[in-house]
Amino acid sequence: MSEPVAVAAASSPRLPLIRVTGVTKKFGGVQALRGVDLEVLPGEVHALLGENGAGKSTLIKILSGVHTYDEGSIEIAGQKVAFESPAKSREAGVAVVYQDLSLVESLSVGANLMLGREPRTRLGFVRQRELMAQVSAFLREHNIPLDPRVPVDSLPFAYRQMTEICKALMGDVRVLILDEPTSALTGGEEQILFDAIRAVTKRGVGVIYVTHRLNEVFRISQRVTVFRDGANAGHFATAETDMKQLVAAIVGPRHAAMQARRETTGGVVTQTEPGADAQTASQVAPHVAHSAPVLTLSNVSNARLSGVNFSVHKGEVHGLAGLIGSGRTEILQTIFGLLPIHVGTINLEGQPLAAHRPADAIRRGIALVPEDRHLQGLVLDHSIERNLTLPRLPQFSRGGWLLAKAAAQQARTAMKQLSVKAPDASTQVKFLSGGNQQKVVFAKWNHPRPKLLLLDEPTVGVDVGAREEIYGVVRDAAHAGTSVVVVSSDLDELLRLCDRISIVVDGSIERTVERAQIRHAEELHHLIQLPRPVEELAT
Amino acid sequence: MNDSASPMPAEQQAAPRHGRTWRIAQLLLQGDRPYMLYIAFAILLVVFSFASPWFLSIDNFLNIGRQTALVSIIAIGMTFVIIARQIDLSVGSTLALSGMSAALAMSHISDNWVLGAIAGIGTGAIVGAINGFVTTRLSIPSFLVTLGSLSAARGLALMVTTTRPEIITNDSFIAIFGEGTIFGVPVPILWTLLAVIGGILLLHYSVFGRQIYAAGGNPTAALYSGINIRRVTTLAFVLTGALAGLAALVLSARSHAARPDVVQGMELDVIASVTLGGCSLFGGRGFILGTLLGSLIIGTLNNGLVLLGVSSSLQLVIKGVIIVAAVAFTRK
Numbered sequence: 001m002s003e004p005v006a007v008a009a010a011s012s013p014r015l016p017l018i019r020v021t022g023v024t025k026k027f028g029g030v031q032a033l034r035g036v037d038l039e040v041l042p043g044e045v046h047a048l049l050g051e052n053g054a055g056k057s058t059l060i061k062i063l064s065g066v067h068t069y070d071e072g073s074i075e076i077a078g079q080k081v082a083f084e085s086p087a088k089s090r091e092a093g094v095a096v097v098y099q100d101l102s103l104v105e106s107l108s109v110g111a112n113l114m115l116g117r118e119p120r121t122r123l124g125f126v127r128q129r130e131l132m133a134q135v136s137a138f139l140r141e142h143n144i145p146l147d148p149r150v151p152v153d154s155l156p157f158a159y160r161q162m163t164e165i166c167k168a169l170m171g172d173v174r175v176l177i178l179d180e181p182t183s184a185l186t187g188g189e190e191q192i193l194f195d196a197i198r199a200v201t202k203r204g205v206g207v208i209y210v211t212h213r214l215n216e217v218f219r220i221s222q223r224v225t226v227f228r229d230g231a232n233a234g235h236f237a238t239a240e241t242d243m244k245q246l247v248a249a250i251v252g253p254r255h256a257a258m259q260a261r262r263e264t265t266g267g268v269v270t271q272t273e274p275g276a277d278a279q280t281a282s283q284v285a286p287h288v289a290h291s292a293p294v295l296t297l298s299n300v301s302n303a304r305l306s307g308v309n310f311s312v313h314k315g316e317v318h319g320l321a322g323l324i325g326s327g328r329t330e331i332l333q334t335i336f337g338l339l340p341i342h343v344g345t346i347n348l349e350g351q352p353l354a355a356h357r358p359a360d361a362i363r364r365g366i367a368l369v370p371e372d373r374h375l376q377g378l379v380l381d382h383s384i385e386r387n388l389t390l391p392r393l394p395q396f397s398r399g400g401w402l403l404a405k406a407a408a409q410q411a412r413t414a415m416k417q418l419s420v421k422a423p424d425a426s427t428q429v430k431f432l433s434g435g436n437q438q439k440v441v442f443a444k445w446n447h448p449r450p451k452l453l454l455l456d457e458p459t460v461g462v463d464v465g466a467r468e469e470i471y472g473v474v475r476d477a478a479h480a481g482t483s484v485v486v487v488s489s490d491l492d493e494l495l496r497l498c499d500r501i502s503i504v505v506d507g508s509i510e511r512t513v514e515r516a517q518i519r520h521a522e523e524l525h526h527l528i529q530l531p532r533p534v535e536e537l538a539t
Numbered sequence: 540m541n542d543s544a545s546p547m548p549a550e551q552q553a554a555p556r557h558g559r560t561w562r563i564a565q566l567l568l569q570g571d572r573p574y575m576l577y578i579a580f581a582i583l584l585v586v587f588s589f590a591s592p593w594f595l596s597i598d599n600f601l602n603i604g605r606q607t608a609l610v611s612i613i614a615i616g617m618t619f620v621i622i623a624r625q626i627d628l629s630v631g632s633t634l635a636l637s638g639m640s641a642a643l644a645m646s647h648i649s650d651n652w653v654l655g656a657i658a659g660i661g662t663g664a665i666v667g668a669i670n671g672f673v674t675t676r677l678s679i680p681s682f683l684v685t686l687g688s689l690s691a692a693r694g695l696a697l698m699v700t701t702t703r704p705e706i707i708t709n710d711s712f713i714a715i716f717g718e719g720t721i722f723g724v725p726v727p728i729l730w731t732l733l734a735v736i737g738g739i740l741l742l743h744y745s746v747f748g749r750q751i752y753a754a755g756g757n758p759t760a761a762l763y764s765g766i767n768i769r770r771v772t773t774l775a776f777v778l779t780g781a782l783a784g785l786a787a788l789v790l791s792a793r794s795h796a797a798r799p800d801v802v803q804g805m806e807l808d809v810i811a812s813v814t815l816g817g818c819s820l821f822g823g824r825g826f827i828l829g830t831l832l833g834s835l836i837i838g839t840l841n842n843g844l845v846l847l848g849v850s851s852s853l854q855l856v857i858k859g860v861i862i863v864a865a866v867a868f869t870r871k
Contacts, residue, residue, distance in 0.1 A: 338763070359765035368763060376763045379756035381823050390753050391764035397746045404744070444764070 015078060017042050017206040018063075018094070018175050023072035025058055030463060032058040034230040035072060040175055040206035045197060047217045047238070048210045049250055050227035051490065056210050059227075060177055063208075064096040065089030076174070093174035097164050097181065103152045109163050110135040110148030113170055142169065143199040145192075158189030162196045169200065176200060177208045180324075182216060194220050212489070213323060214243050214529055228252050243529065244522070251491070251521040292350070294483040295335070295452055299344035304330040306507040307344070312452070317474065317484040319494040321528050322504035328487040329371055331504065332454040335485075336368040337361040348452065362391055365451035369441050369458055371487075377441040378429050384440055385411040385425040391444050414443040418473060435466025442473055453477055455486045459493060471497060491521040491528075503527050576817060576832050583836060587843035594846055601725060607838030608727035609634070609786045609802065611831055614812040615738040616667075616779030618830045621813050622742075623775045624755035624822025625681040627670060630783045631805035632692035635798070637663040638787035639696045642705035642797035645712065652712035659791075660784035666692055667780020671773030681776075689806070696799040704798040707791055717792025727789050731831075734782060738827040741778075751775060756823025811862045812837055837862070 016039045025033040033055045040046045050056050061067045063074070065083035074081055076092050083089040103112050110132050111118075119127040119134065135148040144166060152160055161181060168176060178197070182190050197220060201207055209221055217224055218238060226234040226249040234249035293311035300308040304327055312318045320328045333339045335346060337358045346353040348364055358368075370376035378387050389396050389407045396407040411425040418439045422432055429437055438459070445453065455474065459467045474497055478484055488494050494501055495518065502512040511527075518524050587594040613630050620627045641659030648654060670688055674681040707713065719726045742748040750771045753761040758768055791797040816833030818825030840861060844854045 336763075357765070357767070358763060359767060362765040370763050375757075376759050379753055379760050379823060381756050382752065386749065386752065389749065390761070390766070393746045393749055400747065401740075401745050402749060 016040060017077060019075040021073050024070045026070055032230055036227060036232055038225055040208055042204045042206055043201045045201055045207045045209050045221045047221035047224045048208055049224060051250060054227040055230040056227055060179060063094055093172055095168035095173045096177040097168050098179055103163060105153035108149055108151050109146050112152055112163060113167050144196055158192045161193060165196060173205055175206045179210045182213060214246055226250055247522045247525045294349055296347040300334060300341055300346060301343040302334060302339055302341060304507055305334060308508055310502050310509050310512060312483045312485060314483055315478050315481050317478050317486060317498045319498035319501035320487045320504050321494055321501055321524060326504045327507035328504045329456055332368060332456050332487060336366060336454060367445035367450035368454040371456040373437055373441050378437060380430040381428060383426045383428055384422060387429055387440055388414055388443055414446040417446060418443045419469060435462040438462050449477060449480050449482050453482050453484045457488055491524045495521060576829060580832055580836050583839050591846040594843060603838050603842045604728040605725050607834050608731045608789055610808045610812055611731045611834040612734045612786045613783050614809045614830045614834050615734045615827060616782035617809050617813045618818055618825050618827055619751055619775040620779050621818045622755045622822060622825045623751050623772050625772060627776060627779050628685040628806045629688040629692055630809055631802045632689045633663050633666045633780055633783040634787045635696040635801050636692045637784035638791040638797035639699050639705060639799055641788055642707050642791055645709050646705060650709050652709050652715060655712050656788055659788045660781050663780040663784025664777050667777040671776030675769035675772050702799060704796045706796045713792045713795060716788040730789055735827060735831050742827055752823055808837055814866055
């Protein structure tokens with residue numbers, strides 16, 4: 001499988017294992033990569049940072065052979081390569097460990113690692129003992145503390161991930177790509193994973209480590225590359241940089257622009273009515289704090305939340321910021337009745353919310369735009385009209401019979417108001433672009449306006465134009481008196497939309513800050529990162 | 540993007556006007572490649588017309604209608620269940636148990652056709668409710684739940700009379716569900732039409748229909764939209780059970796008796812009709828007229844093969860092959 005040249009090259013420490021030069025990639029009209037460079041040395045952990053949409057995932061998909069690239073070059077051990085397929089990329093020694101695990105949970109660790117290449121007898125039976133012996137030898141060699149006999153579904157998450165990494169390493173691997181490996185791990189589990197990574201790099205494998213958690217960069221990596229808007233935004237030796245410098249590179253020189261966020265947004269809302277935008281701009285910051293809160297959570301706890309306290313006023317846009325897995329999504333799900341409340345109360349307009357079902361929440365005027373529009377927000381095979389009427393069916397019916405005309409009329413109105421681009425309301429949602437699909441999810445709650453609108457990552461996978469339109473929709477709703485709670489990993493988004501922002505850490509609200517107290521995304525980044533103690537910086 | 544969109548450009552352009560013609564066309568044309576179903580049916584009719592001189596006659600078509608009534612009636616209910624991403628294997632056994640219940644109620648409690656009808660349909664609905672309840676509350680796949688009730692309901696049907704048939708003597712019952720005609724149309728066909736019309740109203744014009752589609756098309760999204768999936772799914776099973784009860788009335792009225800060992804293996808014909816008619820076993824897709832057409836295709840196939848004098852063993856083979864081939868052709 002491996003060419004002799006490559007093996008020789010890999011043994012020389014200075015020659016990079018993989019060198020990406022000026023790679024570009026365009027999806028339709030979107031330039032995802034504008035010429036990026038990346039270089040990984042043998043035995044190095046190279047952190048790759050950047051906001052959502054900066055181009056990290058696109059590059060990973062190119063390296064793993066899922067996408068092809070347009071221009072530029074990729075060299076593996078000095079040899080130019082074109083990854084036409086995942087198999088080709090694997091053959092060249094690039095292995096990717098994705099966030100979602102690809103293990104057969106009912107099988108043992110050993111069976112998973114040898115899946116599809118089990119040692120067999122002549123009759124096709126598996127040589128069980130030989131299989132386990134091979135796996136044990138491999139685990140010992142890499143110094144990885146896994147028992148090959150244990151079924152995967154009985155393992156804690158970190159060990160499953162370790163199994164996944166081992167599976168990726170089973171072949172002839174030179175570059176290992178880890179895509180946000182710690183997003184679902186607890187503090188203790190992280191350490192287990194880091195030890196495994198160190199064991200791997202000792203053998204000369206180069207690791208590309210994609211993450212959103214900056215403190216990990218200092219714990220595990222030697223070098224850092226930052227992407228921003230599809231281009232390189234910085235390259236650092238980890239030992240010579242600090243968190244402030246990294247955050248600045250990630251967020252970019254937009255601080256001045258942040259100050260002027262009102263103008264920016266006003267300009268885009270023009271979309272709907274040219275005359276309205278000046279008005280919109282001046283009304284963005286309503287003095288909401290004087291009124292009684294619409295939504296109050298007091299000491300709300302369940303399996304995922306531990307004592308959440310915060311309140312939202314009429315017309316306020318309230319942001320929830322925090323790391324992935326901190327409990328932001330679960331707060332929204334609990335308010336919407338998808339998760340039970342074990343302790344504490346949620347009040348909507350002074351009335352306690354005993355909603356244990358989404359239907360009750362909807363009746364009380366609560367709307368949720370969920371995180372994953374394909375899985376949670378839409379029935380992709382169905383028409384726009386069917387999707388739009390789904391949460392408000394009682395509104396479009398009399399005595400159980402559907403009022404087809406009213407439903408169709410409402411669908412057309414909502415499509416026009418949110419400028420959903422589609423031939424008509426009978427178009428299947430799966431044929432729409434990401435941005436238009438997301439507008440359909442918003443349009444489900446268009447009329448009547450909800451009292452409380454919950455948004456979970458409202459613009460993920462949405463192009464820039466549609467994103468601005470969605471911001472317009474959110475602001476319009478807030479002006480009309482709807483209270484909004486936004487969960488987002490995009491800090492600029494939070495700063496542009498919110499009147500107040502709460503920092504969520506480990507299932508509770510760490511602190512709540514006024515928008516005006518935060519000058520730019522960098523400060524917010526620090527607020528999110530710093531509640532976690534930065535222990536043992538750089539190793 | 541692919542050929543699935545090509546047959547409907549005219550309908551799509553007419554969409555905003557929502558004329559009556561368009562709505563009827565919409566009822567007739569659903570699924571991935573809906574026209575294939577009509578082509579398949581037409582081919583079948585043409586082939587049999589040429590092959591057998593007796594095929595093309597009103598009497599024979601009424602005959603086909605009578606023969607397919609049982610499958611068609613139950614398939615209407617099964618359409619709801621399959622669109623909701625479930626399956627009901629117990630319909631044949633439910634039919635047998637419902638028939639016994641109707642006949643026993645009339646012979647032991649009161650010789651009144653209304654009581655027989657209530658007992659038969661009610662028994663079917665109860666079996667359906669149990670299927671639905673166990674499936675949704677205990678989160679057991681409906682394939683397993685109804686495999687269990689397929690066995691249990693059949694056993695109960697055999698137990699109640701220690702496997703003997705129960706004779707039905709009520710003339711009104713026999714006339715209303717089995718042997719009567721209205722304007723020359725046999726009542727089994729009329730009951731089928733009633734079930735079809737009811738099915739169309741419920742699936743395509745009611746809130747319940749919308750909820751069924753959503754529950755099967757994407758259960759998570761339906762949940763996030765406040766749909767009570769358990770309730771909707773259970774109702775689909777109840778509907779199917781009740782229709783199996785109605786089919787039991789038709790069958791027992793026609794044979795003047797309820798027999799505990801009837802229609803074994805019927806679930807296959809029912810499920811074949813529904814999938815042939817364009818329902819996706821992955822849920823969220825299907826329509827009532829497609830199901831009716833699917834059932835008619837299978838009925839016509841049975842009828843034509845008999846007329847051609849094909850041996851009953853070979854009939855089974857041909858039917859099996861044609862069903863799989865037709866499903867393969869009607870979707871991509």
